[in-house]
Amino acid sequence: MTRWRSRSAVLFVSVLWCLGDAPAFAQGQGNGVLTGTITDGDGVIPGATVTATEPSTGLVRTAVANEQGVFRVLSLPPGRYTLRVELEGFKQITMNDLPLSPGEIRDLGKLALQVGVRSENITVTAEATPVQTANSTLQKNLTGDQLTMIQVKGRDIFGMMKILPGVVDTTGSRDFAQWNSGRGLSINGGNSLNKNTTIDGVPVGEEGGDGTTHITPNLDSIGEVAVITNGYKAENGRQSSGLISIVTKSGTNKLKGSGWYNGRRDDWNKNDYFRERQGAEKPFFAVDIAGYSVGGPVVIPKVIDSRTSSKKVFFFASQEYTNDIRPTTVVRTNLPTEAERNGDFSQTRRSSSNPAINGTIQPIIDPLTGQPFPGNIIPRDRINVMGQRMLGLLPLPNGVLNQQAGEEWTSNDAQDATPIHKRKNTVSRVDTVLSDALRFSVKALFDRDDSITFNRVAPGVGSVNNMFPGDLVTGALTQVVNNRMVNEVTVGFSHNHYGFKIGRGSLNASDYTDMYRQNIGLDPPRIEPYGSYGEPHLGRVQLDEYPYLPDMLYGGGDRGNLATCTVANCPNGYRPSGGSGPLPRWNENFRYTFEDDFSWTKGRHNFKFGFVTERNSKTEPGSNNYNGTYNFGHSADNPLSTGNGFANALLGVYTSYTELDNRVDREHRHWQSDAYAQDSWRMTPRITLDYGLRVTHAGAVYEVRDMNSAFDPNLYDPSQAPTLFLPFCRPNGVPGNQTCATANRAAINPITGEIVSQAYAGNTVPGTGTITNGMFTGGLPGKKSGWYYDMPPVSWGPRLGVAWDVFGDGKTAVRASGGIFYNLINQGQYLYSGGPLISRTRTVLNDTLDAVTEFGRSGGQSIETPATANLPAGFPLPLHGQQMPQGKLEPEKNYQANVAFQKDIGFSTVAEVAWVGNFGRHFWRVKIANNIEPYAYANPDNLFRNEPISANFLRRDYPGTGPVRYLSTDEDILNYNALQVSVQRRLNRDCRWGSRTRSPKRKAYRVGTT
Secondary structure, eight states: OOOOOOOOOOOOOSSOOOOOOOOOOOOGGGOEEEEEEEEOSSSBOOOOEEEEEETTTTEEEEEEOOTTSEEEEEEEOSEEEEEEEEOTTBOEEEEEEEEEOTTOEEEEEEEEOOBSOTTSEEEEOOOSSOOOSSOOSEEEEEEHHHHHHSOOGGGOGGGGGGGSTTEEEOOSOOSSOOTTTTTTEEETTOOGGGSEEEETTEEOBOTTTTTOBSOOOOGGGEEEEEEEEEOOOTTOOSOSSOEEEEEEOOOOSSOEEEEEEEEEEGGGSOOOHHHHHHTOOOOOOEEEEEEEEEEEEOEETTTEETTTSSSEEEEEEEEEEEEEEOOOOOEEEOOOOHHHHTTBOTTOBOOOSOTTTTTSBOOOBOTTTSSBOGGGBOOGGGOOHHHHHHHTTSOOOOOOOOOSTTOTTSOSEEEOOOOEEEEEEEEEEEEEEEETTEEEEEEEEEEEEEEEEEEEEETTEEEEEEEEEEEEEEEEEEEEEETTEEEEEEEEEEEEEEEEEEOTTGGGOSSGGGGSHHHHTOOOOOSSOOOOOOSOOOOSOOOOOOOOOOEEEOOOSSSOOOSOOOSSOOOOTTOOEETTEESSEEEEEEEEEEEEEEEEEETTEEEEEEEEEEEEEEEOOOOTTTTOEEEOOOOTTOTTOOSOHHHHHHHTEEEEEEEESSOOOOEEEEEEEEEEEEEEEEEETTEEEEEEEEEEEEOOOEESSSOBEEEOGGGOOGGGOOOBOEEEETTTOOOTTSOOOGGGEEEEOTTTOOEEEGGGTTSBOTTSOOTTTTEEESOSTTSOTTOOOOOOSOEEEEEEEEEEESSSSSSEEEEEEEEEEEOOOOGGGOOOBOOTTTOOEEEEEEEEHHHHHHHHHHTOOOBOOOOOEEOOTTSOEEETTEEEOOOOOOOOEEEEEEEEEEEEEETTEEEEEEEEEEEEESEEEEEEESOOOTTGGGSGGGEETTEEOOGGGSOSSSTTOOOEEEEEEEEOOEEEEEEEEEEEEEEEEOOEETTEEOOOEEEEEEEEEO
């Protein structure tokens, strides 16, 4: 058991006050609006001046009531505001502590002025839990109070989403926040990948991570979270399955801080019922989460005092540290004993589900005689020195057997190494008040996960650290043109990469070069020499062919669990491997974003216009097999097999050797640009109509490193179709619907009549044709390199919604909205990476180690399998032997609608009932052409021992080519209807520190069901 030792965290707690809801500065689409109607009891009053002030930062915005008495204070960052209404001849109205959430349009209802002098003041208390009477979207909010006061398992912000109606969290456990926390959240039936998560207005979704995010900020660094689940306005887009808008906290004009510690131990929990019944102990479990936050005004003597000067600078910083140890499954393996390494299998027992043979001695068959070796011992002069040395790389077993009945011989080694996970999250921001009309903010967020797992080279040998650094840097500039016009600019860079590197102490290596073949002193045969390589490093381009050893596999036969790949353990023959490639390696996702939003109030209209563009880049290298894979495991198709993989290695016999001739390191890129225009029209004091249009230009994904290829039917030459080995039953063949004894199964070269192992059936006959028939590289003519399909120039997304204050008292609202929404094209919707023109796998079957050496020396032709071909969009589609036109590709599209009834039911409680519909159309699908004839397997000629032969023999359009894949967007995928009920109650709470008493704050609880 590898035990983890926690590292003490130094917390900044010199200031530990009750940290309230720290507001945020300019956040683009995360800003909100305060609106209402000014009356005098008899009718509406135009011309009143309305001033909204955020006391903690000094932000001040003004508006003037129009001819209908309606005012709108535009583009307010989330926070808590004081509102003042003034008009000559009337008493001043003041409303204190008005909370405003990201993107919220808060209607304060009718504010009645009383005749008097302006020096007189009337304080009005707003509804603690407002009904949404001026916003048609289906939106829920999580406040800073909720995030810090409600107990959240693991302090994971995404674990809070499940309390919202329509949100389903499929993540099994959220013991702590980590790099993949954003995964597994479905909003109103949508795919997790198709939700849009933004932090301070910048999208941070990982393209290849199933909806996870580049950054997961800690709870105490978050000021507000808004979740728009359905029917959002034109200003929101990019994805169709919901918007999660996270706004970080900012500093204020008072120094404030917080510190926290969250700890969990297995000792503090009772063992669960089922483990008690099994007599099992509690699994080892330890989690430590600690952190701090601090924020306030920047004070530099004789330079700036942000508490009093007109120009202000505020700062905020927060860090959280996570260290945890989790239980893991015991890795059980059969490793070669000292006797077996020297050829003595006299004590090697079968591990079989058949009680009649389980535990009996496994016979080791001499391939020269077909009989067991005498005494079940391989003679010393038959042992292949190279094969013995390769087998010797595996560690000796520790002798720990499986104690379950009937499982004694399934393993002779047990490893219980607990994985280690460490995480550090940093959130920092600086907000600058240049003037009442100009504000600027910069945010920098960083994540670093280190997930260390063991048994990655062989049982008990080797560890791999999977690093997940994530970065987000944003800047936002807000300019108040006048009290009717505000412009906001947001720029952002979001990035992450998954790095894999060898753990300290793996193989006792000081660096990667210690694991090179020449330094280990073992160089198994290869088909071709290694390509160029430099010093092992983490980098964006990973084409180096580091000379590590090949993978060596031993499984098969009735001696089970012979050091073969499992979920928990994949021995790699002393070739350090992590994920889908050799170490060190990484893949990454870059995103650059620019957005400009302009708000303009004119009369009863609140117009908003905007433009946003983003560029994405995603790399995900593979090619984990350029070092080769020796499969020594037993196969009935291998006439040279002894029945045991370890014995095969000692004889130098393998079932297959495969080797990739080049590494593939692709880079996908694409752009998307959106523009929108919308209007929130206050038709009457009780009815608001939202309407708008979002126009999207979605660029196709393309590959920029010349690691791409596709298939053109016009380039296909039937004369170049390779011939395939046919299945055959010795001695003279029998009809396909008759039995064939295992010993008689074989394959035949239809050209020469040569009889070979059955393993060759369905593979190419060397020297005949080519599996690259009809394929080409570089992309479509006249397009960017690696570009194989086009998208419509623009996609139209109209939006329409209405909010109705039913009785005009702000306590009952009916809302409805709907529209068309599109999903961002992502790198997963690209078929054209790699292919046999870029990298080919060569295979040698059922032979000896010496044959590989000779094969490479003579340049012999290896067998191959017909390759999958990928058809570009717009090319003729092979169908029933004819060339049919393909359908036009479109972005994934959703039609959404909702109708909601919301009611203030008293006791500071608001209840809402809503019907929600989400209907997905034009979803991307990969379809297959070059299929076989219907009912082909009803013909006995297409059977072998009454089983279907490979479809590659029967391809009707392009013989010698595998399946032809093509993209289709004519599928409907989602029809979602839900009745959603939510109840929200807001409670007061006091926060005290010593003799300090803060003003009451509000805490919200929300319960939702779908």
